[in-house]
Amino acid sequence: MQLVKNTPVIKDLVLIGGGHSHVAVLKKFGMNPVPGLQITLITRDVHTPYSGMLPGYIAGHYTYDESHIDLRPLARFAGARLIHASATFLELENKQVICGDRPQINYDVLSINTGSTPSHIEVPGSKQHALAVKPINQFLQGWDALMQSVLEHDGDFKVAVVGAGAGGVEVALATQFHLQQLLSEHSITTEKLRFDLIAGNGSVLPTHNASVRRRFKRVLPERKIMVHKGSKAKRVNANTIEMENGESIRADAIIWATHASAPAWYKESGLAVDERGFIEIDDSLQSVSHKYVFAAGDIATVTNYPRPKSGVFAVRQGPPLYKNIRRALTNKTLKKHVPQISFLSLISTGDKCAIGSRGFFTFEGAWIWKLKDYIDREFMRKYNELPEMGDDSDPIQSELANSDTLKEISAIAMRCGGCGAKVGSNVLSRVVNQLNTVKRDDVILGLDAPDDAAVLEVPPGKVQVQSVDYFRSFIDDPYVFGQIAANHSLGDVFAMGAEAQAAMAVATVPYGKEKVVEQQLHQMMDGALKVLNQHNAALIGGHSSEGTELSFGLSVTGLIEKQKLLAKGGMQVGDAIIITKPVGTGTLFAADMRGKSKGRWITSAIESMIQSNHAAAQCLYKYEVHGCTDVTGFGVLGHLVEMVRAGQVDISIDLNKLPILEGALETMQLGIFSSLQPSNIRLRRAIKNQDIAVKHELYPLLFDPQTAGGLLATIPNQHKDACVVELHQLGYPHTCVIGEVEQLSDAVESIMINT
Numbered sequence: 001m002q003l004v005k006n007t008p009v010i011k012d013l014v015l016i017g018g019g020h021s022h023v024a025v026l027k028k029f030g031m032n033p034v035p036g037l038q039i040t041l042i043t044r045d046v047h048t049p050y051s052g053m054l055p056g057y058i059a060g061h062y063t064y065d066e067s068h069i070d071l072r073p074l075a076r077f078a079g080a081r082l083i084h085a086s087a088t089f090l091e092l093e094n095k096q097v098i099c100g101d102r103p104q105i106n107y108d109v110l111s112i113n114t115g116s117t118p119s120h121i122e123v124p125g126s127k128q129h130a131l132a133v134k135p136i137n138q139f140l141q142g143w144d145a146l147m148q149s150v151l152e153h154d155g156d157f158k159v160a161v162v163g164a165g166a167g168g169v170e171v172a173l174a175t176q177f178h179l180q181q182l183l184s185e186h187s188i189t190t191e192k193l194r195f196d197l198i199a200g201n202g203s204v205l206p207t208h209n210a211s212v213r214r215r216f217k218r219v220l221p222e223r224k225i226m227v228h229k230g231s232k233a234k235r236v237n238a239n240t241i242e243m244e245n246g247e248s249i250r251a252d253a254i255i256w257a258t259h260a261s262a263p264a265w266y267k268e269s270g271l272a273v274d275e276r277g278f279i280e281i282d283d284s285l286q287s288v289s290h291k292y293v294f295a296a297g298d299i300a301t302v303t304n305y306p307r308p309k310s311g312v313f314a315v316r317q318g319p320p321l322y323k324n325i326r327r328a329l330t331n332k333t334l335k336k337h338v339p340q341i342s343f344l345s346l347i348s349t350g351d352k353c354a355i356g357s358r359g360f361f362t363f364e365g366a367w368i369w370k371l372k373d374y375i376d377r378e379f380m381r382k383y384n385e386l387p388e389m390g391d392d393s394d395p396i397q398s399e400l401a402n403s404d405t406l407k408e409i410s411a412i413a414m415r416c417g418g419c420g421a422k423v424g425s426n427v428l429s430r431v432v433n434q435l436n437t438v439k440r441d442d443v444i445l446g447l448d449a450p451d452d453a454a455v456l457e458v459p460p461g462k463v464q465v466q467s468v469d470y471f472r473s474f475i476d477d478p479y480v481f482g483q484i485a486a487n488h489s490l491g492d493v494f495a496m497g498a499e500a501q502a503a504m505a506v507a508t509v510p511y512g513k514e515k516v517v518e519q520q521l522h523q524m525m526d527g528a529l530k531v532l533n534q535h536n537a538a539l540i541g542g543h544s545s546e547g548t549e550l551s552f553g554l555s556v557t558g559l560i561e562k563q564k565l566l567a568k569g570g571m572q573v574g575d576a577i578i579i580t581k582p583v584g585t586g587t588l589f590a591a592d593m594r595g596k597s598k599g600r601w602i603t604s605a606i607e608s609m610i611q612s613n614h615a616a617a618q619c620l621y622k623y624e625v626h627g628c629t630d631v632t633g634f635g636v637l638g639h640l641v642e643m644v645r646a647g648q649v650d651i652s653i654d655l656n657k658l659p660i661l662e663g664a665l666e667t668m669q670l671g672i673f674s675s676l677q678p679s680n681i682r683l684r685r686a687i688k689n690q691d692i693a694v695k696h697e698l699y700p701l702l703f704d705p706q707t708a709g710g711l712l713a714t715i716p717n718q719h720k721d722a723c724v725v726e727l728h729q730l731g732y733p734h735t736c737v738i739g740e741v742e743q744l745s746d747a748v749e750s751i752m753i754n755t
């Protein structure tokens, strides 16, 4: 199921953070779309950890995918745009979210579910020398290093966990379990491990009942975890924790799991917060200071019903949050939500056992772990196994049938009348006025002095190189799409060996309210401009219109001395063939459309697509490049065919060497291909040994169309190793030699695929 498509956007719901409450909100909007509503999820992490399984993941009982919710398919299911960025400020007066240096994101209704991080503020050195359990991705990076040091360390290895709430206790036990397994696997004694748990002034598990505490008072000594009570950490150094009572605790690794804290920027933005900086909300989960701003989970404090910071409450707030957001969008009275007092608490002890409690009752054993495991897996199934996407029909909701929303949609539909109407001049000039393009002496007339056409000068001794590209957006973040489109377009200029000079943009923005159209256009243009400015290319004009789909293209102009022009056909017999980026964007994004790509696959594909080919082209020059092209719509094979035909040579390719993007093989094996794949496959006739090549698992990837792909170049064989090393150093880690150029053996140029 999807959000109602092809209806003009008239309202913006922005969700910051993909926490435990927002995943429910997304799923429910996916099941019950609202016409005319654009949902935007801004998230720092594309895979969000499920708190209940985090200790099990650290202990090694769950894989990353089992314990994380992939927000990308979930957002797609909800019809929401996913913006992979951290929110850093709120302009509450203007109803805008600021995310670093990218253009602001407008909202009509905002909801915040960004969780908390362990508090560092009062303990100097903790940020530098301790590994915080959250954000989890940072913890995981440190976790690999920690495991390595345990293996390499001579003598006792001391781990200190600071914080003895449920999180700290579970992390200590899970870490110990995993490290013991690791040492056993390497035939190293587990006796070298020492654990300290620092509880500060309070006791272990202060928010749990006496019976739970008693059970852990037994378990921790049994596991030889020494508990330090009665004093707090005062300072953290590289290998010691200085305590307030003067004691000093040596530690080879320090894990930080203290009480939850909130970032300062909510307060700085002007939202009402409690004394610890958490957003104060009323019984309807709405900010007490700002209407249409909702908050849930750890980041929020319900003024009338304060509760401990725990995932249980964040999960429970999901459904009422969804209902109230929906009511706010349709101007209905909000409903109250009273968080429960008593709840089932299950704390794992690292070894597939757990201690549970509800009210005054406690229970313990392997069966509790099994129960917890069952509950947690059922929760995850709801979000990681989504119903199949349906067709794109427009199920107009009855609640909205007579609403103002629907009237506005009709009014916009009348305005656009189905034609590609021009974007209004006011919108356009407001967007253009916000763009800061580079100034160049060879731009005689550009955006700053607009005329009927732009005028460029060709400096003496140079020739102009021109290319144009235009595509429908395959990604829902217009800012990133603008960057990719600009990078893709400039790729042609760089493949010719030229420097960028100027660009003209053509943009189509979906119908919508004026401010929505303006924002989409601004985001996309700003993304493109970021890339153009990096390459000193001036934006000199363009054309924009409204249409059914977000589309963007650029006509780019470059400059080069004529004798330096690089052509496809310059390849020489004996040359090594180099490719600078991995392939697979076609299949990955086709799978993403169907909710079948993993979020991290798309994240790394995007990183690859926004990486410029400029530095690579310069490096290839240094190594006397002979022939060069950029890999785009025709795929690797199509571009190789162009090269051999132009050069009148044969080539041989080692298919095992073809670098591929993470996940591309998996999506291809699911039978998911780009719609351009069939026409690219027609070029297989150029392959000499097709009957053998076709059996190789990477064969279909030769035809996968690329967006903003890398360079395919040939250089003298003697330079290949040095060139590859330098390209790796320049940040193209997948660069490799995939073949060599050979003498033409027949009348027709051909490609031999070695498998």
Ligand SMILES: Cc1cc2nc3c(=O)[nH]c(=O)nc-3n(C[C@H](O)[C@H](O)[C@H](O)COP(=O)(O)OP(=O)(O)OC[C@H]3O[C@@H](n4cnc5c(N)ncnc54)[C@H](O)[C@@H]3O)c2cc1C
Binding pocket: 016, 017, 018, 019, 020, 021, 042, 043, 044, 045, 047, 048, 049, 051, 052, 053, 054, 055, 085, 086, 087, 088, 113, 114, 115, 116, 133, 134, 166, 167, 168, 170, 171, 257, 296, 297, 298, 299, 309, 310, 311, 312, 313, 314, 346
């Ligand atoms: C080791 C450990 C074990 C725990 N075990 C349990 C347990 O078993 N049961 C339990 O109930 N609780 C447990 N907790 C507590 C639990 O993790 C939190 O209460 C819970 O995660 C809070 O959920 P949330 O939805 O508020 O936020 P989170 O789950 O933290 O999600 C916040 C989301 O917001 C995103 N985000 C953060 N900042 C920004 C930003 N500026 N811009 C955009 N996105 C942002 C993050 O990427 C993340 O996806 C545990 C905590 C720890 C540390």
